[in-house]
Amino acid sequence: MTISPEQLDNIALEYKKKVKIYDKVVKICCGTGCISSGSLKLYDRFKDIINFEGLSAKVLVKITGCHGLCERGPIVVFGDDEILYQSVGKRNVDEDVKLLIETIKSNKIADKLLYKGDDKTKRYVSPLDIPFYAGQNRIVLSLNGTIDPEDIDEYIQRGGYRALYKALKMNTDEIIDWVQKSGLRGRGGGGFPTGAKWRSCKDAEGQPKYILANGDEGDPGAFMDRSLMEGNPHAVLEGMIIGGYAIGSNQGYIYVRDEYPLAVNRLLKAIEKAREYGFLGRNIFNSGFEFDITIFRGGGAFVCGESTALMSSIEGKAGEPRAKYVHTVEKGLWEKPSNLNNVETWACVPHIINNGWEWFASIGTQGSKGTKVFSLVGKVKNTGLIEVPMGKSLKEIIFDLGGGIQGDKKFKAVQTGGPSGGCIPAEYLEMPVDFDSLTKLGSMMGSGGMIVMDERNCMVDVARYFLTFLVEESCGKCTPCREGVRRMHEIVERICNGNGNKGDIEHLEELARAINLGSLCALGQSAPNPVLSTIKYFEDEYRAHIEDKKCPAGVCKALIKFSIIPEKCTGCTLCTHECPVKCITGEKKEAHTIDQAQCIRCGTCYDNCRFDAIKIE
Amino acid sequence: MVEFKINGKLAKGEKGEPILNIARREGHVIPSLCYHETLGSDGRCRLCVVEVKKGNRKRIVTSCLYGAENGIEVYTESPDIWLVRKTVLELLLARCPDSEIIHHLAGQYGVKNVRYTKDEDKGKCILCSLCVRTCESIVGVSAIGTSGKGPAKKVTTPFDEPSDVCIGCGACVVVCPTGHIYMEDKSGVRTIWKKQFELARCPKCGRYHAPVEQLQFISQKSGTPVDELLVCQDCK
Amino acid sequence: MEVDVKKLNTILNKYGGDKPYILAMFQDIQKEYRYLPKDALKYICDKLNIPFSKGYEVATFYKAISLNPRGKHTIHVCLGTACHLRGGPNILDAFERKLYVKKGNTTEDGNFTLESVNCLGACALAPLVRVDEKDFGKATPVTVNKIISEFKDGE
Secondary structure, three states: OOOOHHHHHHHHHHHHHHHHOOOEEEEEEOOHHHHHOOHHHHHHHHHHHHHHOOOOOOEEEEEEOOOOOHHHOOOEEEOOOOEEEOOOOOOOHHHHHHHHHHHHHHOOOOHHHEEOOOOOOOOEOOHHHOHHHHOOOOOOOOOOOOOOOOOHHHHHHOOOOHHHHHHHOOOHHHHHHHHHHHOOEOOOOOOOEHHHHHHHHHHOOOOOOEEEEEEOOOOOOOOHHHHHHHHOHHHHHHHHHHHHHHHOOOEEEEEEOOOOHHHHHHHHHHHHHHHHHOOOEOOHHHOOOOEEEEEEEOOOOHHHHOHHHHHHHHOOOOOOOOOOOOOOOOOOHHHOOEEEEEHHHHHHHHHHHHHOHHHHHOOEOOOOEOEEEEEEEEOEOOOEEEEEEOOOEHHHHHHHHOOOEHHHOOEEEEEEOHHHOEEEEHHHOOOEOOHHHHHHOOOOOOOOEEEEEEOOOOHHHHHHHHHHHHHHHOOOOOHHHHHHHHHHHHHHHHHHOOOOOOOHHHHHHHHHHHHHHHOOOHHHHHOOHHHHHHHHHHHHHHHHHHHOOOOOOOOOHHHOOEEEOOOOOOOOOHHHHHOOOOOEEOOOOOOOEEOOOOOOOOOHHHHHOOOOOEEEO | OEEEEEOOEEEEEOOOOEHHHHHHHOOOOOOOOOOEOOOEOOOOOOOOEEEEEEOOEEEEEEOOOOEOOOOOEEEOOOHHHHHHHHHHHHHHHHHOOOOHHHHHHHHHOOOOOOOOOOOOOOOOOOOOOHHHHHHHHHHOOOOOEEEOOHHHOEEEOHHHOOOOOOOOOOHHHHHOOOOOOOEEEEOOEEEEOOEEEEEEEOOOOOOEEEEHHHHHHHHHHHOOOHHHHHOOHHHO | OOOOHHHHHHHHHHOOOOHHHHHHHHHHHHHHHOOOOHHHHHHHHHHHOOOHHHHHHHHHHOOOOOOOOOOOEEEEEEOOHHHHHOOHHHHHHHHHHHHOOOOOOEOOOOOEEEEEEOOOOOHHHOOOEEEOOEEEOOOOHHHHHHHHHHOOOOO
């Protein structure tokens, strides 16, 4: 079936009519985050009550994809950003459903469910007022949290597949020209100019050509791609079909992480619907162009996010990368010209086509155009997903949108770029966030993970963490990565355990340089970054571990001891109850003691004590 | 044909031919472990790294995989090259402390002592994969392969059990640069990869030469009757 | 362990008997048997006409595939960066202590397999624990107990 633009308009109209009959639209977030907080249960219960009260003809209850404010889930939004409720049904589903019904029946706003900021006197009703959302520029995520990701009609009503129609009437060189002029750079980590990549692939010799979408988001702390694939899968499909047309390919693949079953599910459903409506298959929009997309599920290997490893995996082999002296745009999947882009990059394409390249290029900075989706996590108050124009400062992102540090502790560093990136300390908070600024600081944009750390995070432990990760995820093909990364880990582990030696820092730096220069792929080449950046900005912490055998942040278990200050202890017994190994003893209202032999140094007592009666030494 | 420079001297080769080949032909010395003339390379050991200058861009590449291009400048020695090779060798020595060839190469690149805890469970295997590639491409049975990933990666038969398809030819032993693979011929029996093979006896001179299974395999592939193959190479 | 050839053929046909889908086939088999039995691996390799050693290479490369029987329930403790910073390792510790099993292994009664995973993508709800297909965000030692009792004796 090929669809015509008139049919597209009809579908949009029909959908609008269908929704108009409802007085109220209630959207319940069903992204992975909110589901884990119980949103599916909430959805079922709420629908039951709506039916029971005979309101189903007047009230439309929808599921949506991730809104981004995962910290406060389950999120419920009324209408088009009229009211936002947080933590709905988290404690008591029935109670909160009652409040939702009240809002529907009598327009009574449930204060209990409204978003609360630090200033308890300020009332936030519409999500647009909340600083977390107000500071964003949602383009890629514009429909996340608005549409039902399983309803193609709604995607169409909101403008979906118009870009595809427009593109199919354009000259393929013109499309590539627009992408080049827009300044779009890869959103997966490399930041390579997308238009240039498309151009090279189009010019490459060989048939067939392949379009690939990298949905193997493996950076720990990053979930931008997950939310996009779950919340608006058609945006990725539409971008890929346009790319296929421009480059001259008829087959696309989306490689999705094994750990994202919901994303795989939503994408499969979207592809099925797209085929049904004729956006995939033969003769799309009567243009003569044909395209289809297949989903490939990963097997739990981080290295498969690397382009050649990803292609190797699709070819049915182990995910080992190969040398890229001949680029994948010339010899990629099955040795044929292949264009791989991250799913977020693909989702930018329909917007560029719809609004023009000038519009996209007007957002962002000189070298980094458009917006970027970031996952803001760690010790920040408002953890979640945000989309901001390139160039916004770290300070604005962490303190305005993010609401500052949890518990009002002191900001220490922010990790960007995942295991390939680095830490950025407080003195650079005013820096604009874009590709080049972050690289200059010794980190990188990466896929968009931003992990905020406070005074209770040890930077040597952070380096050890990333090295542990990389040792496990190294494919093992080349010597520098397979052998070198585990030896870097050995050294840092020794340092964390109080067995650091003079010269360890210099040794690490030398080993790091060799691994960076000698490794076969980007995983190995960038593996030293977390170590190098923490040494660069927090060398004093390394020295404290090595020379003084101390962990200033109170994290490295071998170097710390928790003890109770008898004068401050009120004997409230809270720590006794919280302790996972029950090593704290004491009578009520009397000073308690920690049994050092049993203590596992987890810090639970320290984190919970309300009287500052526990010290780390 | 393309023309370019190696260490300032003119060099010629086919377009796309690995620089390593051309460099050695021209008399330059570049160490390598995982490269083989017939099997080529995957770029695993990283010893053959060189610096390539193309226009304004300078980068470190493995010469076994980088193809010759017009006008590039290749340098086979530099402080960075030395650092990579020395590090690789020190790392390999920590992994395979008993390997004579690694000791020899490491000494050449100034590795005086190994600053890491030595492995005891890796034998002399440097994971160059020459054995795997030989069994796959030259012998054609793929009896062995790699398993796992990262530091736990190793060469093995599936499930570490005797292989149904191994013909006991020992080609993997011959191609291994460190002598890691165990093979023993004793009293007319060959033991390799946990499997025992009956060795064929030459009807002319009486010595044991090749596993019967290997001869049967060759007979099947070539059409030559097994009886003819029983005669050892010396007596032919 | 006896593998049902009929089931394996169904899986092979689902992917048109195409070699590139070998990992997907392994994942489907694993869903059926809770691991990839050696006989199943051999059968698939024979049918796809690929060397046993190559199939073994793929099966052992990907963490998602297990060649050993897994427990009735698999507990995945997320050790992604956000979860690490918010106490993920302590949660793993708690499971190891309560279940008397180290990560990567299965409890003696065959009920639980305990694994760590490097980021499930629900970072705002760190630390996260996924049991089979159910997610538990903001896990605490209390959650650990809750999970163990909820999934005990095959729920």
